[in-house]
Amino acid sequence: MKALTLIQPWATLIAIEEKKIETRSWRTLYQGELAIHAGKKIDKKICDQEPYKSVLAAHGYTADNLPTGCVVAVCTLLDCCKIFYDEADRVSRLMDFGCTKIEGNELAFGDYTDGRYGWKLHDVKMLTEPIPAKGALSLWEWL
Incomplete structure (x- = not known):
């Protein structure tokens, strides 16, 4: 199974299904099962900012109890779509069939700069x- 390492709190936000699109500067053609790995680093500063703080708290998390150095969830990577800024609507969108508009917490939880990529995650299952x-850069083999 392929795996992707993320800094916390982003790995947990995916695991608790509050983040459904992972943003990257690079594209992947891979589609299929994907393990979400929480790296050893925690961005404690962002954990104390909204909406991160309240979303994490609603699920019992703070910067002090986020899991690190482990796989926290498995999901399906459905697609990788280029991100573009729609000047007419002043919103970021994914270049997919529905031209998906990014808004709310999803917008806050990713870097939707024009030209980046949105990885659409589906059927996320948090591990009990x-x-x-041990994580790695890029996509890596787990199990």
């Missing part, structure tokens, strides 16, 4: 017990 694992 995170599985310790």
